[in-house]
Amino acid sequence: MSGTHFPDHTIDSAPPAARRTMEAMAGRQGGRVPSAVARLATSPETLNGFLQASAAFESSTLDPLSREVVVMTMATRNECHICVEMHTAKLRALGAEPELVTVLRAPGEQPLPDERLEGVRRFTLAALATAGAVGDEDLQDFLSLGYTSRNALEVVLGIGAYTMSTLANRMTGAPVDAVPV
Incomplete structure (x- = not known):
């Protein structure tokens, strides 16, 4: 597996350009x-690029559940175990209905129980x-659910950010971290 080529860097072993980001992350994650x-710190540019793109997506005008639908669609499509687990927890923290979470975690044809989120x-x-x-019909279907042209471009931003994340996580083989108790 290619993951053996990507060490679990510490703040001290990481390339200097990744250290500030890692220190900030450690501060938010209880040390x-x-x-x-x-593992992503192996490329500070990729680490920082993903975090910047993710922050931009999080500040977009798409509502939080719609953003999580984009992320989970990417995570299941690209089979990123880390993103599926992390964003399942985020969905639950947002108060998402259990059925919504279940369907999002299982890639397939079953529609989401919420028509607007299924549209996303x-x-x-x-x-x-x-x-x-996208064709005019697909765009019009999206817009008819109350989304905007700006939201359509924000979906593209989410796709970009989470393409980077899901592919990098799979390439590095990073395990899902246990949640600290």
């Missing part, structure tokens, strides 16, 4: 650096399938 971050998932998949050249 520990998550394995995904420790369909639009995300359409953007991926067409490399962004």
Whole structure:
């Protein structure tokens, strides 16, 4: 597995350009650096690029549940075990219905129980399938659910951020960290 080429860096062993980010992450995580971050620190540019893209996506005008649908669509599509687990926890913290979480965790054809959120998932998949050249019908379906043209571009931002994350996590083979008690 390619993960053996990506060490679990400590703040001291990481490339200098990754250390500040790792220190900030450790401060938010009770002193520990998550394995995904420790391995991604091998490339400070990728680590910092993902965190910046993720922060931009989090500050977008898409509502939190819609953002999580984009993330979970990417995570299950790209089979990123870390993202699935982390964002399952985030969905639960947001008070998402258990059925929504269950369907999002299982890639497949079962529609989400919420029509508006299912529209986000369909639009995300359409953007991926067409490399962004979504047809007028797909865009109109998305807009008819109360989303905006700005939201459509924000879905693209989420796809970009979580393409980077899911592919990097799979490449590095980072394990899912246990939640501290």
